[in-house]
Amino acid sequence: MKKWFTRTALAAACLAALCGCQTTTSGGATGSDRSQMMLISSEEMNKQSTQAYNSLLAKARNAHALNTNRAYTQRVVNISRRLINQVGVFRKDALHWKWEVNVLSSKTVNAFCMPGGKIAVYTGLIDSLNLTDGELAAVIGHEICHALREHSREQASQQAASSIPTALVGAFIGSSELASGMNKVFFSLPFSRTMETEADTMGMELMARAGYDPHEAVNVWRKMEKLKGGSSSDILSTHPSDAKRIENLESHLPEVMPLYEAALSKGTKTRTRYRRR
Numbered sequence: 001m002k003k004w005f006t007r008t009a010l011a012a013a014c015l016a017a018l019c020g021c022q023t024t025t026s027g028g029a030t031g032s033d034r035s036q037m038m039l040i041s042s043e044e045m046n047k048q049s050t051q052a053y054n055s056l057l058a059k060a061r062n063a064h065a066l067n068t069n070r071a072y073t074q075r076v077v078n079i080s081r082r083l084i085n086q087v088g089v090f091r092k093d094a095l096h097w098k099w100e101v102n103v104l105s106s107k108t109v110n111a112f113c114m115p116g117g118k119i120a121v122y123t124g125l126i127d128s129l130n131l132t133d134g135e136l137a138a139v140i141g142h143e144i145c146h147a148l149r150e151h152s153r154e155q156a157s158q159q160a161a162s163s164i165p166t167a168l169v170g171a172f173i174g175s176s177e178l179a180s181g182m183n184k185v186f187f188s189l190p191f192s193r194t195m196e197t198e199a200d201t202m203g204m205e206l207m208a209r210a211g212y213d214p215h216e217a218v219n220v221w222r223k224m225e226k227l228k229g230g231s232s233s234d235i236l237s238t239h240p241s242d243a244k245r246i247e248n249l250e251s252h253l254p255e256v257m258p259l260y261e262a263a264l265s266k267g268t269k270t271r272t273r274y275r276r277r
């Protein structure tokens with residue numbers, strides 16, 4: 001009886017969540033407060049993402065590919081720190097996340113920031129696109145904004161909702177059930193166009209506030225567009241680059257350029273704690 005009651009209560013909570021949506025971020029010059037349907041808790045998502053991230057780092061360590069290039073690692077860490085210092089403009093709680101920044105030596109052309117602030121950049125991304133610091137800030141800023149907006153959690157919630165009613169309750173059953181589909185959400189499922197646009201726009205603001213020229217965001221997606229023909233790239237399979245993407249970024253330049261100029265005039269300081277292995 002008690003179990004039945006708990007499940008019914010959970011299903012009711014899910015339905016309530018379906019009707020009454022929430023938003024993960026607000027504020028900023030370009031920030032998004034679009035309503036998001038969330039059926040899975042942030043805590044559960046962060047737990048799953050930490051497990052997946054730790055497993056990825058353990059494999060890289062065993063292959064002697066974790067933070068092996070000191071210059072690359074220092075560069076990625078410095079850029080990430082400057083960006084993380086600015087996340088409070090979109091959500092204050094993120095300033096206190098357990099951020100991690102790591103560089104994986106691999107030809108893979110990829111970078112991501114998993115739920116809760118777990119950043120990984122592959123050396124293949126930096127090498128194949130010959131990224132400047134500003135361009136790297138654009139990519140990392142974009143990935144950070146996926147985490148700030150909790151797009152993976154939203155995506156996992158959408159997947160759960162697509163098989164109502166069983167998944168409605170199933171999403172709350174426990175970690176093991178949830179974990180089975182989560183690697184797909186973290187590593188291979190493309191985000192929606194709406195999510196990509198949010199991450200592009202907010203990422204551009206983040207880099208501007210961190211003192212990186214937002215024009216470099218336009219450059220990096222142009223470089224990706226060129227790369228598209230020649231190489232099999234993880235980031236391109238989940239982040240199709242096209243004219244619309246570049247058009248959106250360019251349309252926001254007038255909003256973010258004053259933020260960049262203000263950041264340059266006052267200089268940038270680092271405050272946020274982060275962890276590296």
Ligand SMILES: [Zn+2]
Pocket residue numbers: 142143146191196199239
């Ligand atoms: Zn993206």
